[in-house]
Amino acid sequence: MITEIGKDVIRPIVSGLLLTAKRLRRDKTTVFYPEQKRQPFPRTRWRHVLKRYENGLEKCIGCSLCAGACPAKCIYVEAADNTDEERYSPGERYAKRYEINMLRCIFCGFCQEACPTGAIVLRSDFELADYSRPDFIYTKERLLEPMPEEAGSGRDSEAAVQASAP
Numbered sequence: 114m115i116t117e118i119g120k121d122v123i124r125p126i127v128s129g130l131l132l133t134a135k136r137l138r139r140d141k142t143t144v145f146y147p148e149q150k151r152q153p154f155p156r157t158r159w160r161h162v163l164k165r166y167e168n169g170l171e172k173c174i175g176c177s178l179c180a181g182a183c184p185a186k187c188i189y190v191e192a193a194d195n196t197d198e199e200r201y202s203p204g205e206r207y208a209k210r211y212e213i214n215m216l217r218c219i220f221c222g223f224c225q226e227a228c229p230t231g232a233i234v235l236r237s238d239f240e241l242a243d244y245s246r247p248d249f250i251y252t253k254e255r256l257l258e259p260m261p262e263e264a265g266s267g268r269d270s271e272a273a274v275q276a277s278a279p
């Protein structure tokens with residue numbers, strides 16, 4: 114009985130404490146956020162961006178596969194037809210309305226995986242706090258990468274510029 118208590122209770126506790134003690138000897142790293150920021154991991158998934166092709170056309174074709182794959186049901190897509198006079202994407206259709214409710218998003222990345230054109234991507238901008246609920250509805254205008262010549266203006270554009278990375 115005493116042997117079992119030693120093996121099943123005391124030994125795991127001691128080994129846990131030893132592990133903690135070992136970590137205490139390591140150098141501490143303090144990051145003075147927000148002045149300092151850590152380099153995110155390459156596959157970090159935070160803020161969404163809707164990408165464009167180099168010629169400015171939108172990659173999104175309004176197929177709603179991302180909305181279907183989303184486990185939190187937080188994507189809304191309303192598609193419309195492109196015309197020769199008014200063309201937004203290379204395909205037949207484009208997303209007339211595209212919205213993500215960021216309060217419901219769990220940043221799983223399923224939308225990115227499901228997208229056939231690589232239009233919706235999750236990038237590393239994690240500073241998503243805001244003050245009111247409506248501000249968490251990211252509309253197409255907020256999500257869409259700026260036209261190549263507009264890149265670099267505004268808070269959301271800054272995040273969107275990160276999407277230029279392949």
Ligand code: SF4
Nearest residue numbers: 183218219221222224
């Ligand atoms: S990251 Fe996941 S939860 Fe968030 S919009 Fe995409 S599929 Fe939905």
Ligand code: SF4
Nearest residue numbers: 173174176177179228
């Ligand atoms: S983001 Fe991709 S999956 Fe979603 S509607 Fe657009 S093209 Fe389809």
